[in-house]
Amino acid sequence: MHGNVPDDIDYINDTPTVQEYKKLKRVMKIMTKFYEGGSATKLQQAEFFEAELKKVTDDEDMIKAQLESLAKFPLHPKRREYEIELNEEREKLVGMKTKFAAKSKEYRDLYVWSNGIVDVTKWLEAGLDDYCVNHLKMDLKITVVPPEQLTREQYTYYKSGLDEITYNLQESQDFFSASLDGRLRQYHNIEKDLIEAQIEVMSKFNTELPRQQHVISELEADLDYVKKNMVEDPAAINKRKKMLEMHSDFFKVLRWYKDKMKVLGDEYGIVETDTRTEEEKLKTAMSTQVEFMANLTPENTPELEELKKMNLH
Structure with missing residues (x-):
C-alpha cells in the first residue's frame, strides 16, 4: 500500500x-x-x-x-x-x-x-x-x-538511447545551472573581452584595407550578439528555473527506467562492456562551453541558494 x-x-x-x-x-x-x-x-x-x-x-x-x-x-x-x-x-x-x-x-x-x-x-x-x-x-x-519482448539487440539500442538521454540532460542541466549561478555571465564577459581585444588591435590598422573592414564588421557583430546574451531579465531567469525543475523531474524518471532496464539486462545476462566511469561518459557528451564553465566559480547570486534547495542530480 x-x-x-x-x-x-x-x-x-x-x-x-x-x-x-x-x-x-x-x-x-x-x-x-x-x-x-x-x-x-x-x-x-x-x-x-x-x-x-x-x-x-x-x-x-x-x-x-x-x-x-x-x-x-x-x-x-x-x-x-x-x-x-x-x-x-x-x-x-x-x-x-x-x-x-x-x-x-x-x-x-x-x-x-x-x-x-x-x-x-x-x-x-x-x-x-x-x-x-x-x-x-x-x-x-x-x-x-x-x-514482444526486446531482443538483445533492441535492448542494447534502447539502453544506449537511455544513457545518451541521461548524459545529454546532465549537460543541459549544467548549462542552466551556470546561467543562474553567475558562471554563464562570467563566460560571456570573458568572451566579450576576447572580442574587444581583437577589435582594439584591428582598429590600429589602415581602415581602408578590405580585410580590416571585413574583420571589424564580423567582430562587431559577434560583440553585439554576446551583449544581447548578457541581458538578464526576470522572465529569462524564471524560464531557466523552470527548465532546471523540469530537468530534475526528468532525471528522477530516467533513474526509474534505468532500474527497470537493469533488471531486463540481468535476465539476459548482459554484461556492461563500457569500463568508463560515469564522469568520463558525461565528459564526452559535454560541450566545450559547459566544460569551460565547470572551471569557473559560482557567484553568490540570489538564485544560487535556490539551486542548492533543488537538490539537482
Whole structure:
C-alpha cells in the first residue's frame, strides 16, 4: 500500500499507484516534446546550411562555366584578367563550401541522432503503459497490447538511447545551472573581452584595407550578439528555473527506467562492456562551453541558494 502521496515525482515507487503513473506519464510527455522540439530545431539548422551549401555550389558551377567559356579566346589579354578574378573568387568559395558542408553534416547528424532519442522516449512512454496495465494489472481504463519482448539487440539500442538521454540532460542541466549561478555571465564577459581585444588591435590598422573592414564588421557583430546574451531579465531567469525543475523531474524518471532496464539486462545476462566511469561518459557528451564553465566559480547570486534547495542530480 502506498497510500496518498504528495504530487511530487520523488515519490515514484517500483510499483506505482495510478496517481504515480499519471506523474510518470506527465513527465514523459514533456520529455518527448522537449526532444521533438530540439529535433525540429536541428532540422531547420541542417536545412539552412544545406541551402547555403547549394548557393555556394551553384556559384562555383557558374565560375567553372565562365572559365570554360574563356577557352575560346586564347590570345586575348582580357582573358587573363578574368581568369585571375574568377580563380580568386573560386578560392574563397572553396573555404565557404568546406565550412557549410561541415555544418550541414553536423546538424544533419544531430537531427538523425535526435530522432533516435525521440524514438527512445516514445518507447519508454509506451513501455510504461504495458508495465502498469499488463504486469501490475492496474486499472487504468485502457487496453495495451503487450509488445514482444526486446531482443538483445533492441535492448542494447534502447539502453544506449537511455544513457545518451541521461548524459545529454546532465549537460543541459549544467548549462542552466551556470546561467543562474553567475558562471554563464562570467563566460560571456570573458568572451566579450576576447572580442574587444581583437577589435582594439584591428582598429590600429589602415581602415581602408578590405580585410580590416571585413574583420571589424564580423567582430562587431559577434560583440553585439554576446551583449544581447548578457541581458538578464526576470522572465529569462524564471524560464531557466523552470527548465532546471523540469530537468530534475526528468532525471528522477530516467533513474526509474534505468532500474527497470537493469533488471531486463540481468535476465539476459548482459554484461556492461563500457569500463568508463560515469564522469568520463558525461565528459564526452559535454560541450566545450559547459566544460569551460565547470572551471569557473559560482557567484553568490540570489538564485544560487535556490539551486542548492533543488537538490539537482
